[in-house]
Amino acid sequence: MTAQSPGELRQPPSREAGPFAWFYSPRVRGWLTQLAVFLLLAWGLYAIIFNTQANLKKLNQNFGFDFLTQAAGFDLSTSLIAYSSNATNARALVVGLLNTILIAVLGIIFATVIGFIVGIMRLSRNKVVAGAATLYVEVVRNIPLLLQIFIWYALVLKPLPGVKGAINLFDMIFISNRGVTMPHPLFEEGAWLAPVFLFGALVATWFFRRWARKKQEQTGKSTPVWLTSIPIILLSPVLGLALAGWPLTFDYPSLAGFNFKGGMTIVPEMLALLLALSIYTATYIAETVRAGILAVSHGQSEAAAALGLSRGKALRLVVIPQAMRVIIPPLASQYLNLTKNSSLAIAVGYPDFMYLGGTVNNQTGKAIEVVFILMVVYLGLSLLTAAFMNWFNSRMKLVER
Amino acid sequence: MKSIKSLILASVFGLAATVAASAGTLDDVKARGQLICGSNPGLTGFGTPDDQGNWTGFDVDFCRAVAAAVLGDAKKVKFVPLSAKERFTALQSGTIDVLSRNSTWTMSRDSTLGLSFAGVTYYDGQGFLVPTKLGVKSAKELGGATVCVQTGTTTELNLADYFKANKMEYKVVAFEKNEEVLKAYQEGRCDVYSTDQSGLYAEVLKFTTPTDHMVLPEIISKEPLGPVVRQGDAQWFNIVKWTYYALLNAEELGVTTANVDEMKTSANPEIQRLLSIKSKNEDGTEADNDFGKGLGLGPDWAYNAIKQVGNYGEIFDRNLSQLKIARGKNALWRDGGLQYAPPIR
Numbered sequence: 001m002t003a004q005s006p007g008e009l010r011q012p013p014s015r016e017a018g019p020f021a022w023f024y025s026p027r028v029r030g031w032l033t034q035l036a037v038f039l040l041l042a043w044g045l046y047a048i049i050f051n052t053q054a055n056l057k058k059l060n061q062n063f064g065f066d067f068l069t070q071a072a073g074f075d076l077s078t079s080l081i082a083y084s085s086n087a088t089n090a091r092a093l094v095v096g097l098l099n100t101i102l103i104a105v106l107g108i109i110f111a112t113v114i115g116f117i118v119g120i121m122r123l124s125r126n127k128v129v130a131g132a133a134t135l136y137v138e139v140v141r142n143i144p145l146l147l148q149i150f151i152w153y154a155l156v157l158k159p160l161p162g163v164k165g166a167i168n169l170f171d172m173i174f175i176s177n178r179g180v181t182m183p184h185p186l187f188e189e190g191a192w193l194a195p196v197f198l199f200g201a202l203v204a205t206w207f208f209r210r211w212a213r214k215k216q217e218q219t220g221k222s223t224p225v226w227l228t229s230i231p232i233i234l235l236s237p238v239l240g241l242a243l244a245g246w247p248l249t250f251d252y253p254s255l256a257g258f259n260f261k262g263g264m265t266i267v268p269e270m271l272a273l274l275l276a277l278s279i280y281t282a283t284y285i286a287e288t289v290r291a292g293i294l295a296v297s298h299g300q301s302e303a304a305a306a307l308g309l310s311r312g313k314a315l316r317l318v319v320i321p322q323a324m325r326v327i328i329p330p331l332a333s334q335y336l337n338l339t340k341n342s343s344l345a346i347a348v349g350y351p352d353f354m355y356l357g358g359t360v361n362n363q364t365g366k367a368i369e370v371v372f373i374l375m376v377v378y379l380g381l382s383l384l385t386a387a388f389m390n391w392f393n394s395r396m397k398l399v400e401r
Numbered sequence: 402m403k404s405i406k407s408l409i410l411a412s413v414f415g416l417a418a419t420v421a422a423s424a425g426t427l428d429d430v431k432a433r434g435q436l437i438c439g440s441n442p443g444l445t446g447f448g449t450p451d452d453q454g455n456w457t458g459f460d461v462d463f464c465r466a467v468a469a470a471v472l473g474d475a476k477k478v479k480f481v482p483l484s485a486k487e488r489f490t491a492l493q494s495g496t497i498d499v500l501s502r503n504s505t506w507t508m509s510r511d512s513t514l515g516l517s518f519a520g521v522t523y524y525d526g527q528g529f530l531v532p533t534k535l536g537v538k539s540a541k542e543l544g545g546a547t548v549c550v551q552t553g554t555t556t557e558l559n560l561a562d563y564f565k566a567n568k569m570e571y572k573v574v575a576f577e578k579n580e581e582v583l584k585a586y587q588e589g590r591c592d593v594y595s596t597d598q599s600g601l602y603a604e605v606l607k608f609t610t611p612t613d614h615m616v617l618p619e620i621i622s623k624e625p626l627g628p629v630v631r632q633g634d635a636q637w638f639n640i641v642k643w644t645y646y647a648l649l650n651a652e653e654l655g656v657t658t659a660n661v662d663e664m665k666t667s668a669n670p671e672i673q674r675l676l677s678i679k680s681k682n683e684d685g686t687e688a689d690n691d692f693g694k695g696l697g698l699g700p701d702w703a704y705n706a707i708k709q710v711g712n713y714g715e716i717f718d719r720n721l722s723q724l725k726i727a728r729g730k731n732a733l734w735r736d737g738g739l740q741y742a743p744p745i746r
Contacts, residue, residue: 055495058633061515074557075573085561157588177589178547178572257545258592259572268590269574346552349576349585355552358486358577362553365514367490 052368067364068093074359076351078267089360096356097377103273103352104339104381110278111338112331115285120315122290133286141283146344148280153272153348160268163259174253174260177268183250184264190244197240198233205229269350273342281338285331292327293319324396332389336382343378353377426498426630426637427471427697435477438464439497442482444579445603446724447503456480459720460501463522463628463645466706466716467499470644470698475709486553486577489514492631499641500629503597505555510629519641521627522713524730524739526620527559528598530605533615535592540619544569549582549591551575556596559622583607597624602724640696647703649742650675651712653733658711661704674745676704692745703745713740 022028056063068090075085080098083091121133140148157177161167166176174181205225212223241248253263296319304314343354354374361370430436440461441448448458461480469475483491483502492500493515503525504510506518529548531537540563550557552575564571574591576582583604586594594601598620605611628645630638651657654672656664664672673680677700679687693702710716717731732738 056515058631061513067513073561074552074575075561075571077572077574085558085565154588157585157590162589258543259545259547261545267574346577347581349552349574349581351575355577359552359557359575362486362489363558365489365493365510365516367493 056368061365063368065366065369067360067366067369070364072360073363076356077349078265078270078351089364092356092360093353093373096351096353099270099351100339100342100345100353100381103270103277103342103345103350106274107277107281107338107342108335110274111281111285111334114278114282115334116289118282118286119289119293122286123293137283137286140280141287145276145280145341146347149273149276149344149347152276153269156268156272156275163255166255166260172252174255174263178259179265179267180271181253181260181263181265183252184262186249186251188247188249190247191241193240193244194237195240197236201229201233201236205233267350269345269348272348273345273350277338277342281334281341284334284337288327288330288334289323291330292323292325295326296322321396325393328389328393328396332386332393335385335389339381339385340378426634427640430471430498434472435479436464436468436471436499437479437481437497438467439483439488439491439500439502440464440480441502442484442579444503444600445606446599446721446726447603448480448501450480450482457720459523459716460503460628462710462716462720463648464499464501466648466710467628467641467644469705469709470647470702471640473699473701473705475705484553484578485551489516489629492516492629495631498630498637503600503626504629505597506625506627507555515632516629517632517638518625519628519630519638520645521625521739522645523599523626525597525599525624525626527556527595527622527624528601528620529617530586530594530601530614531592531617533613537617540617540621541567541569543571543593545571546593547572547574547591548593548595549574549576549586550595551579551582552577554596555622555624560595563621579604597626599721599724599726602726606724636697640698643696643745644702644706645713646742647675647706647745648710648713648716649733649740650745651703651707652714653735653742656707656712657715658708661707665704671744677701 052063069088071085072087072089072092073085074092076083076092076095078099079095080102081091081095083095118133118136121129122137124130124133160175160177163176163178166174166178166181168174172183208229209225212225216222251262251264253260253265255261293315300318300322301314304318305311309317342352345352346355346358349355357370357374361367364370438461440456441458443449444458446458448456448460450456464478464480465475468478481491481497483497483500488500488502488504489510491497499519501522503523504518505525506521510516511518529540529543537543543564544567548560548571550560550573557573557575560571560573572591574585576585579596582594582596585591587608594604596604598616601616605614605616608614628641630641632638650671651661654669654675656672656675661676665676665678667673667676667678670680672678674690674692677691677693680690681687691700693700696702711719714733717728728736728738730739732740734741
């Protein structure tokens, strides 16, 4: 060791020279570290692939997706598309994916509505209302979701009568422990006019809204956009059908033997899962909404009050639009959670994507392939939801000029 | 700096070493000193734990026999409860050494799943359980019914075939776990519960009033149930297969837990080969009868299994007589059944 000058404090002199000086250069160090990490990663990947191949070979199995075109052989309790045991495994998986999307979309809608109402209730000046909302949030969010699914399934099944004693609503809707059975609409030639009219109404509403906004900006007069367009949107498909000469008939359910024949049925498994998912996720959304509203500075509500806005109007026009910017990012994670939590469907036998992945895996033995498909699809679903929420977030965020 | 050097060294050596090839299942089991057996999480008579974690049942006892043959001690078994959906993946991945969990032998499980069925320890068939108040006397009257089954089983496949073949409509509700299937059936979610007939008899005993339910006479499928091993390990396959045959041969020869020690002096050459007893020549010289060697096991392999667990008939009676299941197709071939073991020679 030699004496150090103050400028060399960071580098001991022994490392400055000699045959290994290059080893201490930050550049070389950086490269070496990256190389090491890359090699480790490559080795890990190689080990996984090599190991899987060797093990599959030992079992006389090969990696491939041929099983997707084979007949599934099993039936399902509920499906959105035509499905029987003669269909392929691929179609069975599609049935599962559609059921997952259905439960996720419905769950997200219900959870958001309940969550917003409860979140606003928690901030109510009425002690009873606020207390009830707090109780709901604290109880529901602290009970494991799986348990809640079981509880809801029991609550849905237990009190409902058997098929023969089904609750009969106007001889059209029957509620029993086999589910809610209702008339099934059958569309015939010419029914395409209904969606065309609906689309037309939606486009018209969009233009109407643009015109109303312009008018308000110029004259200060507001037009009740939603009050006029919602009935138009709702009535447009009916008008389309009427013009086409009612190409719509209903298949009414009727009791025959053990069960209802005809109609369509919402199975109790789906009801239980939907209730559990939306009520559970709503608690988190409620907390997010409450936090979002509290994040808007009190001055904003006071300013709105000073302008003479009622409390409800102040909430709707001033507070919520600003709160949305805080609410949307965590809301997106709640939607992702709900979508992924829907894979608990298997606990109550609702044939979602996870359920069908498991069944197809079990009937064909293609574990690696099925798990691969499951991962890719759930990842895709989550990324889609996230992308939509990001787009929504960028639309809602503060426009800075 | 030292850590970076060792990191590089480790990764270089890691690359060179690749993945160590696993030894045969027999060596793994011996090294571990324990057999890991996949079993039903709870099917009375076949495989079920009590509140102390002691497992009993027909399938469970078969695993004990294998443990006795391989390790000399029937107690050296760890039971892993598996649902119908998990069972084959657990076996394929090597989590368990043998699957003894009322699993049906089918062609695709043999061919594409990469599994080998070591034999048919229990000949079964799929049946239907209905509440008596439903007023159904035959499966042919079940058109339009809702049926509860367990997912990932041959049961759900047979069900689809049966209703299709008989041109009847039906609705299926399938659950992952058997308890949920039973709960749904008892709560009236479905009219019918379907599984292997042995399972129906076993489950109905757990109901509060078993007499309110009846098993329909039809058997709609062949369900040959037996122990399963991974393909590609012929030695282990032979061990499991011949443990089963040894238990059958023991019953046929009248060798039981109680008399297996006496039988060691038997002059019957078949018993001598089963129990690896040296046969004496007239001049007093001895000849070996050790068939365990060929399996890679000790000479006492069959003796240990019979002494500690019992022969096939004893295992059957101990576990299944409580369910009032008759031997039927599972009687020995000479009694008109299907249980037939190749000779040990």
